[in-house]
Amino acid sequence: MPFxxxxxxxxxxxxxxxxxxxxxxxxxQIKFKNKELKRSKVQRNVLAGVTGLFLVVVLSVTSFTAxxxxxxxxxxxxxLLVSIDSLDAIKSRIDNLRQQNEELSDVKEFYLAKRFxxxxxxxSVQVKSFVDNNITLASxxxxxxxxxxxxxxxxxxxxxFGTLQEAQSFxxxxxxxxxQDAFVASYKEGKRIQIEDPY
Numbered sequence: 001m002p003f004x005x006x007x008x009x010x011x012x013x014x015x016x017x018x019x020x021x022x023x024x025x026x027x028x029q030i031k032f033k034n035k036e037l038k039r040s041k042v043q044r045n046v047l048a049g050v051t052g053l054f055l056v057v058v059l060s061v062t063s064f065t066a067x068x069x070x071x072x073x074x075x076x077x078x079x080l081l082v083s084i085d086s087l088d089a090i091k092s093r094i095d096n097l098r099q100q101n102e103e104l105s106d107v108k109e110f111y112l113a114k115r116f117x118x119x120x121x122x123x124s125v126q127v128k129s130f131v132d133n134n135i136t137l138a139s140x141x142x143x144x145x146x147x148x149x150x151x152x153x154x155x156x157x158x159x160x161f162g163t164l165q166e167a168q169s170f171x172x173x174x175x176x177x178x179x180q181d182a183f184v185a186s187y188k189e190g191k192r193i194q195i196e197d198p199y
Contacts, residue, residue: 121186122160122187122188123161123167123185123186124146124158124159124160124184125158125159125171125174125182126156126183127156127158127181128155128181129150129153130153130154131152131153131154146160148191148192155185155192157185157187158174164184164186164197167184167196171184171198
């Protein structure tokens with residue numbers, strides 16, 4: 001067996017102790033580097049997560065606002081279409097109401113004229129009389145027309161005048177138009193009172 005001197009042995013122990021100290025330092029450095037690597041890895045992962053989350057939020061907001069702007073454009077077009085349809089419906093309703101108003105106005109005029117005829121003595125120009133009730137002579141366009149049944153005749157008179165002079169003037173116009181037999185009659189409460197002087 002080989003022989004080692006004590007000084008060599010001490011040197012060897014010192015070298016081993018130095019190596020152990022160097023190994024411990026290296027292990028400490030490795031642990032420190034590992035901690036730094038782990039920390040940088042965690043930071044990198046957190047940064048990547050935050051960046052990804054930020055990108056997702058930005059894309060979501062962008063797509064949401066783009067969707068809103070495109071849907072608002074569609075809504076505007078739909079609102080425009082609805083508005084046009086609504087305008088057509090409103091115009092139709094206005095026309096209908098105007099027509100109803102005209103009809104009610106005609107009815108009102110009829111009742112006012114009837115009330116006037118019933119209360120006051122009026123003058124009218126009789127243009128024709130028939131034995132049969134000839135409804136074809138009656139026209140809705142003829143307002144101020146008096147239809148009176150005096151047995152056995154149906155009399156047709158035009159105009160409702162408050163004075164005899166107005167009725168006589170109208171009779172003269174009708175005679176000029178060819179109604180030679182026209183004459184002025186006075187009425188009260190829907191019944192003929194008398195035939196008046198034509199002049």
